[in-house]
Amino acid sequence: MTKITSRTEDFSRWYTDVIRRAELADYSPVKGCMVIRPYGYAIWELIQQGLDRRIKATGHVNAYFPLLIPQSLLTKEADHVEGFAPQVAWVTRGGTEELEEPLAIRPTSEAIIGTMYAKWIQSWRDLPVLINQWANIVRWEKVTRLFLRTTEFLWQEGHTAHETAEEAEEETLKILGLYKEFVETELAMPVIAGRKSDSEKFAGASRTYSIEALMGDGRALQAATSHNLGQNFAKAFGIQFQARDKSLQHIWGTSWGITTRLIGAVIMMHGDDNGLVFPPRIAPHQVVIVPIPRGNWRETVLPHAKAIFDELTAQGVRVMLDDRDAYTPGWKFAEWELRGVPVRLEIGPKDIEKGQVMLARRDTREKLSASREGLAARIVDLLAEIQRSLFDRAVTFREEHTSEAASYDEFKQILEGRPGFVIAPWCGSVECENQIKADTQATLRNLPLEDSAGGVCVRCGQPGVARAHFAKAY
């Protein structure tokens, strides 16, 4: 049987092995582009549902803008062009005709959406505009990895326009909080919410915020970003409105996104040497029922399995009944563990006799018997317990892999040893940030919101503007 590489032996090979063996995704003939297979896409759909519900609950609506962006629009905001120029794919021909103006395949949609907002917004009464779009985008990456960095990927991008600077900042932080709550609740993934340094901020933004998660190998991963665009795009695209005081003003903008990269984060955060471990809330199958075949089991065992299937389905549990003849129970156990199903339910002649079933938790690999009576409620509770337990485990892991550094020597020493977050005061200068990266390969992940300034910069000894989270990152 094809074995997957262990996590400690080679984390990045474990990662690709698991994705391919579990059939989440596959490489495609197009360099840097992957195929998201049904089992992987099911997770994306669950992420979409959970996030879309929250986005709408905060007053946003969905729309769809074109894939192609005229070159002249993309180049209107100076920092934006400069930041994205190396990564843009261009369409230069339509059929047999050379285009007069090249069309960019969107690397992000600020330009096209800003252009439309300029047409739609006239008055302060039109504000705020709160639009989200689910879309695909293309960024010409040199080095790609399944889910984490691919040439084409799927995401949600919110684009809003506001009357005042304060309102835009409030929106930016509201979404950051929404992302944090979503990721922690649904993906059982604890994150640090904070502000990005100037050198790491989005091309064209005034301020960028992110949520950062710590993966199983101790490297950090940016799980989402929320940008306060100030009036940069408003000025570049002429998005103006007449204010309450009759003056003509530029809107204040925000943009924010979450991508299919999140699936990679779930894999790396919860997985183990036996394969995937999905938090119940985003698991395509929350329970798999494996009937134990004995004699004429299709008459004796299967009806019981089907009855349980129906009961669980009625409780809103996503169930899979694996009644395939071709595979043995042992094979199915291993297979569904590899695929990360949170709970396995075994039912055979012995169980039926005793009026019980066997349950196995994927997270702890613990087996327990459960009474047939009140089974559905028991499983609903168990799923909630697993969700909670995965989150707690991840928090503990992060705490164990977070250190504070008082001196630069100590800082470097920590990063040479065990990977993880290192918290240290920082003076705010790009020089120190760059030097730290050159010396340790660690980047400034973000400046946590709840953390205040204090101490002196771990590198240069100047007064610190903030306590920063540093880590080697994906």
Place this chain on the structure above:
RNA sequence: CGGGGCGUAGCGCAGCCUGGUAGCGCGCCUGCCUUGGGCGCAGGAGGUCCGCGGUUCGAAUCCGCGCGCCCCGACCA
């Protein structure tokens, strides 16, 4: 851009040095038997050996050129 490695069945690889009718494991198909932690047995399908050219009676194997992929370094962000 520099250095190294690789390209043979769906996947992972052996064969190449020393040229002589293309193999192994997994997977796949058929049947029987099993089934409570990746069962067993029997039979079977599946190949432009990356491409082009050369040497040779004969090339997966030797030589030349090309293409593609991977790793390390540099560069870029």
